[in-house]
Amino acid sequence: MEKAKKLRTLFAKKKLTKIVGAHNGLSAKLVERAGFDGVWASGLEISASYGIPDASLISMYQFLEAARSMNEVIDIPIVADCDTGYGNAMNVMYMVKRYEQAGIAAVSIEEKKFPKDNSLLAAGRQELLRVEEFEGKIEAAKAAQKSSDFMVIARVEALIAGWGQEEAQMRAHRYAEAGADAILIHSKSSEPEEIIEFVSNWDLEVPLVLVPTNYPGLREKEIEALGKVKMVVYANHGMRAAIKAMETIFAKIKSDGGIYDIADMIDPVSHVFEIQGVPRMKDMERKFLK
Ligand code: SPV
Numbered sequence: 001m002e003k004a005k006k007l008r009t010l011f012a013k014k015k016l017t018k019i020v021g022a023h024n025g026l027s028a029k030l031v032e033r034a035g036f037d038g039v040w041a042s043g044l045e046i047s048a049s050y051g052i053p054d055a056s057l058i059s060m061y062q063f064l065e066a067a068r069s070m071n072e073v074i075d076i077p078i079v080a081d082c083d084t085g086y087g088n089a090m091n092v093m094y095m096v097k098r099y100e101q102a103g104i105a106a107v108s109i110e111e112k113k114f115p116k117d118n119s120l121l122a123a124g125r126q127e128l129l130r131v132e133e134f135e136g137k138i139e140a141a142k143a144a145q146k147s148s149d150f151m152v153i154a155r156v157e158a159l160i161a162g163w164g165q166e167e168a169q170m171r172a173h174r175y176a177e178a179g180a181d182a183i184l185i186h187s188k189s190s191e192p193e194e195i196i197e198f199v200s201n202w203d204l205e206v207p208l209v210l211v212p213t214n215y216p217g218l219r220e221k222e223i224e225a226l227g228k229v230k231m232v233v234y235a236n237h238g239m240r241a242a243i244k245a246m247e248t249i250f251a252k253i254k255s256d257g258g259i260y261d262i263a264d265m266i267d268p269v270s271h272v273f274e275i276q277g278v279p280r281m282k283d284m285e286r287k288f289l290k
C-alpha cells in the first residue's frame with residue numbers, strides 16, 4: 001500500500017497513531033522496529049544531525065534528502081516536519097510536489113515567519129504570519145498535491161508565541177477551513193492544562209495532533225480519553241537518548257584510556273549488520289554473484 005494511504009488508514013482508525021522522530025535511515029529503522037506507526041522527519045533532529053541550530057539554516061533539499069533516505073528503508077509512513085514550508089506559498093507548492101514525489105505520506109507546515117526558530121527554545125523568535133498568509137500557504141499546499149491521500153498538517157504556533165487560547169482556536173479554525181487535513185497544536189507549557197483546554201474547545205471534525213515533549217506527564221490513555229486527537233508525535237527522544245549514550249561512552253573511553261571495559265554498554269557489530277540488512281544482502285550475493 002502507498003505510504004499516504006497507509007497514514008490515511010491509520011487516521012481512520014479509532015486508536016491513536018503514534019509516531020517518533022528520526023533523522024536518517026538508521027534512526028528511522030529503529031523507530032519502525034520498535035513498533036511505532038510512523039516516523040516524524042524532525043526538523044530539530046535533521047538540523048542537529050548537521051550539528052547546527054533548528055533555525056531554517058539548511059535548505060529544503062537537505063531536509064528532503066533526509067526524509068527520502070529514511071523513506072527508502074522503512075515500510076511505515078513518514079510525516080515530514082517542513083517547518084515554514086521554506087518560504088511563501090510558492091515555496092510551499094514547490095516543496096509539496098517534491099515531498100509527495102519522494103513518497104512522503106504527509107507534510108506539516110507551521111504558521112511562523114521564515115526563518116523560524118525552534119518552538120521549545122527559551123527566548124526563541126516566535127513570530128507568526130498573518131492568518132491570511134498562512135491560509136494561502138495551506139491552500140497552496142493542497143492545490144499542489146496530486147494524490148488525494150497525501151496529507152497537509154497545519155501547525156498552530158499561537159500558544160508557543162504566547163498569543164492565547166482564543167487566537168489559537170481562531171487560527172486553527174481558519175486553517176482547517178483552508179483545507180488542512182489535521183491541526184498540530186503545539187505547546188511548550190510544562191503542564192498539559194493549556195493543551196487540554198485547547199482540545200476540549202475544539203469543535204471541528206478535523207483531527208488534532210499533539211507533540212507532548214514539554215508536557216510528558218500526559219499519557220496516551222489520557223490523550224485518547226480527550227477524543228479529537230488522532231496522532232501523537234514523540235519528536236526527538238531517540239536522538240536525545242543517542243546523545244546521552246554517546247557522551248557517556250566517549251567520556252568513559254577517554255578516562256579509561258581504552259575500550260577494554262565498555263562491551264556491555266554498546267551493541268555488538270553483529271546487531272549493526274543485522275539492522276543494515278546484511279543477511280538479506282548475503283542471500284542476494286549467493287543468488288547473483290556468479
Ligand atoms: C521538531 O521535531 O523539529 C519539531 C518539534 O518541530 S519541536 O522541536 O518541539 O518544535
Ligand code: MG
Pocket residue numbers: 042043044054081083
Ligand atoms: Mg521542527
